[in-house]
Amino acid sequence: DVKVTQSSxxxxxxxxxxxxxxxxxDMDHENMFWYRQDPGLGLRLIYFSxxxxxxxxxxIPEGYSVSREKKERFSLILESASTNQTSMYLCASQTFPNQxxxxxxxxxxxxx
Amino acid sequence: KNEVEQSPQNLTAQEGxxxxxxxxxSVGISALHWLQQHxxxxxxxxxxxxxxxxxxxxxxATINIQEKHxxxxxxxxxxxxSAVYICAxxxxxxxxxxxxxxxxxx
Numbered sequence: 001d002v003k004v005t006q007s008s009x010x011x012x013x014x015x016x017x018x019x020x021x022x023x024x025x026d027m028d029h030e031n032m033f034w035y036r037q038d039p040g041l042g043l044r045l046i047y048f049s050x051x052x053x054x055x056x057x058x059x060i061p062e063g064y065s066v067s068r069e070k071k072e073r074f075s076l077i078l079e080s081a082s083t084n085q086t087s088m089y090l091c092a093s094q095t096f097p098n099q100x101x102x103x104x105x106x107x108x109x110x111x112x
Numbered sequence: 113k114n115e116v117e118q119s120p121q122n123l124t125a126q127e128g129x130x131x132x133x134x135x136x137x138s139v140g141i142s143a144l145h146w147l148q149q150h151x152x153x154x155x156x157x158x159x160x161x162x163x164x165x166x167x168x169x170x171x172x173a174t175i176n177i178q179e180k181h182x183x184x185x186x187x188x189x190x191x192x193x194s195a196v197y198i199c200a201x202x203x204x205x206x207x208x209x210x211x212x213x214x215x216x217x218x
Contacts, residue, residue, distance in 0.1 A: 098143055
C-alpha cells in the first residue's frame with residue numbers, strides 16, 4: 001500500500017512565522033500535490049510537482065512556496081504566515097496523471 | 113459556478129437506509145473519482161470510473177457521461193459509513209466537489 005506521511009497532524013503558529021509542512025511518500029511516485037481544504041470550498045490546489053526540482057503553481061499559490069529536492073519529499077512553505085492561511089492542508093502523490101491520488105492524513109494548521 | 117457540484121451538502125440517515133449522493137460536472141473528463149474522508153482527515157479513494165457502474169461491497173458508483181452526472185449509493189447504511197464523500201474529476205488535473213457530509217445514526 002502507498003503511504004503518504006505528513007509530518008504533523010496539528011500545528012499552531014503565529015502570524016509572520018515561516019512555516020514548513022513536510023510530506024513524504026514511499027512508492028516512488030512522480031507526481032506530488034499540496035491542497036488546502038476549507039469548509040464549503042472543497043480541496044483547492046496550491047502547488048504541484050511532476051519531477052524532482054520541478055514545481056508548478058496551482059489555483060491558489062499566493063503566500064506559499066514549495067521545495068522538491070528529493071523524489072519522495074515535497075515541502076510546503078508559508079513564507080510569512082497569516083491568519084487567512086488557517087486551514088487543513090493535504091498532501092497527495094500519484095503515479096501518472098489521471099490515476100488516483102493517494103492522500104496523507106492532513107495537517108490542521110492554525111495561525112494565531 | 114463550480115466545475116463539480118455535489119448534492120446534498122449534508123445528509124443524515126438512519127442505520128439501514130439506502131443513501132444516494134449526486135455529483136454533476138461541467139467540464140470534459142477522463143475519469144471521475146469518489147473519495148471518502150473520515151473525521152480524522154485522511155482521504156481514501158473509493159472508485160475511479162469513466163463509464164457504467166462499479167460495485168464494492170455495499171457501495172455502488174454510477175456515471176452517465178452524456179448527462180455529466182454520477183451517483184454514489186450506499187446500501188444498508190451503517191454508522192461507520194459516516195464521513196465526508198467527495199466527488200472529483202480528472203482531465204490532466206483533478207477538480208473537487210465541496211463534499212457531502214453523511215451522518216448515519218444508529
